Amino acid sequence: GVTSKGGYRHFMLKEIHEQSQVIAATLEGRLGDHQVLVNSFGTDAEQLFRGVRQVHIIACGTSYHAGMVARYWIEKLAGVPTQVEVASEYRYREVVVPEGTLFVTLSQSGETADTLAALRFAKQRDYRGSLAICNVPGSSLVRESDLTLMTQAGPEIGVASTKAFTTQLVALMLLALALGRVRGANGEHAPIVQGLRELPGVINQVLALDGEVERLSMAFAEKHHALFLGRGAHFPIAQEGALKLKEISYIHAEAYPAGELKHGPLALVDSEMPVIAVAPNDELLEKLKSNLQEVRARGGELFVFADESIRMETSAHLHVLRVPAVSDALAPIVYTIPLQLLAYHVAVLKGTDVDQPRNLAKSVTVE
Numbered sequence: 328g329v330t331s332k333g334g335y336r337h338f339m340l341k342e343i344h345e346q347s348q349v350i351a352a353t354l355e356g357r358l359g360d361h362q363v364l365v366n367s368f369g370t371d372a373e374q375l376f377r378g379v380r381q382v383h384i385i386a387c388g389t390s391y392h393a394g395m396v397a398r399y400w401i402e403k404l405a406g407v408p409t410q411v412e413v414a415s416e417y418r419y420r421e422v423v424v425p426e427g428t429l430f431v432t433l434s435q436s437g438e439t440a441d442t443l444a445a446l447r448f449a450k451q452r453d454y455r456g457s458l459a460i461c462n463v464p465g466s467s468l469v470r471e472s473d474l475t476l477m478t479q480a481g482p483e484i485g486v487a488s489t490k491a492f493t494t495q496l497v498a499l500m501l502l503a504l505a506l507g508r509v510r511g512a513n514g515e516h517a518p519i520v521q522g523l524r525e526l527p528g529v530i531n532q533v534l535a536l537d538g539e540v541e542r543l544s545m546a547f548a549e550k551h552h553a554l555f556l557g558r559g560a561h562f563p564i565a566q567e568g569a570l571k572l573k574e575i576s577y578i579h580a581e582a583y584p585a586g587e588l589k590h591g592p593l594a595l596v597d598s599e600m601p602v603i604a605v606a607p608n609d610e611l612l613e614k615l616k617s618n619l620q621e622v623r624a625r626g627g628e629l630f631v632f633a634d635e636s637i638r639m640e641t642s643a644h645l646h647v648l649r650v651p652a653v654s655d656a657l658a659p660i661v662y663t664i665p666l667q668l669l670a671y672h673v674a675v676l677k678g679t680d681v682d683q684p685r686n687l688a689k690s691v692t693v694e
């Protein structure tokens with residue numbers, strides 16, 4: 328059944344391995360031949376989306392990181408200005424709401440107190456409408472929003488969110504494509520639609536890296552700090568990787584957009600501070616490589632999750648893990664997975680309570 332570990336040692340590991348299947352379920356019935364089906368967001372979605380000039384995305388925790396990725400996607404694929412904010416900040420400030428702003432909440436549970444309060448706050452303001460991307464049917468967020476798109480992650484038991492996050496990313500890519508479509512994108516996003524169809528297969532290939540990631544994890548068990556680097560839409564993926572490591576292994580971790588390295592964190596780099604970088608083969612690769620050189624020159628130990636086509640070999644103080652080639656647009660979803668596996672294996676080595684980390688709750692329903 329859904330609430331058994333199904334032979335896995337922890338729910339988290341089971342949920343990581345379910346990602347191919349739940350991503351396929353989240354896409355089911357929502358793609359046409361070359362385009363996203365806009366009515367996946369509700370029968371009124373097309374009409375509502377047509378008037379959207381701006382997007383505000385509100386969430387907490389891991390869901391917030393999904394929103395951060397979506398900002399890169401929506402601005403690139405739909406040309407719609409997008410802001411992302413944590414709910415606990417948004418709900419207590421004076422927010423300017425330009426005409427035609429769509430209010431989007433992201434939540435696994437649909438019951439996070441701050442996110443729900445943010446929605447209620449937004450309903451008092453002049454938004455174009457509200458959309459909830461959520462994993463729990465009938466939750467408060469779903470009931471109170473104008474439009475909903477359900478992720479199909481199924482029950483997530485591990486406190487550290489994994490499959491809920493990647494299905495949120497898939498849902499947000501559908502949103503970016505839908506907003507692009509109503510704004511006149513015509514066919515140019517067909518390769519992304521095709522990429523989405525192939526995504527479950529790619530995810531399975533990445534999951535096969537489990538053993539390799541487990542071997543890398545041994546270098547982290549004795550460390551007290553770690554730095555995660557990414558650029559572009561992979562900066563929030565680095566943030567999510569750092570959050571996973573913090574949550575379950577209790578190792579202090581933070582993420583930086585790699586271009587900011589020399590504005591501070593480089594001062595911390597030495598052999599005791601592993602640096603993890605996400606290196607898809609995109610237009611920012613050369614920039615990232617020179618950032619990594621800066622780390623090596625300071626005696627840092629580098630762990631790079633890199634596209635298999637990149638020329639970069641494991642050598643002294645540089646560990647390269649090859650990730651299957653994937654299109655730029657969908658790479659953030661794929662690169663999430665080795666970072667989840669890394670956090671998981673480090674936590675297992677450290678002997679923490681992986682599924683129920685100390686002091687944390689699955690759903691924060693009080694402020």
Ligand code: G6P
Pocket residue numbers: 387388389390433434435436437438439442486487488687688689690691
């Ligand atoms: C808690 C959980 C996180 C989750 C966050 C937001 O902090 O431990 O895993 O990302 O709440 O939850 P939501 O249900 O709104 O996505």
